[in-house]
Amino acid sequence: MKNRLKVLRAERDWTQARLARELDVSRQTINAIETGKYDPSLPLAFSIAALFGQPIEQIFTPEASDPQNG
């Protein structure tokens, strides 16, 4: 799954640590999501969407290789 987390974070000039604190997750989690190594749970995806004030589908988009699209 692709995501715009890094872009949204950069727009606010936030560090990964700051975003992690806002979402109450580890900085490693933020880094793993941004680099595409880890897809967040639905509750965390909703929290991210709420924090940035955008719908989930504008932040996370499926890739052709994702299982649900295969």
Next chain:
Amino acid sequence: MNEENKRPMLDRLCGDMTESDRRNLNRANLWLALWLVSFAASTFLIKGDVVSSGLAGWIVAAAPLVVGLGAMLAYGRYMHQADELQRRIQLQALALGFGVAFFFGFGYRLLEKVGAPAADISDVSMVMAFFYFVGLWIGRRRYA
């Protein structure tokens, strides 16, 4: 170079945590340390024949089990409240440790029959612990 690669290697290896994760894991580690102490003390008392039978023997032998229950509860609390990526890393490490120990435990029985040195349950526990830590290391590298 991303932000992760700029961090000190030891920091990257240990992974960073939320405050509640750090607190819960410290608590679980404290229980684990208590278990180690109680296990060593009970082993010393029983093997040294300071206590061997009767009620005192049962109490000394059961003490590590009681402390171990506390360690399990503390670890369970950590897992229940853990950051979701940390929980995934822990689960993958537990799966590796348990899986290897399970198949090693049964497989080694056959190896013993063809001449391998005899092993007991504590050896299986050591294998489980070793591969659990290998799993943690792999997970932290994978998601670093």
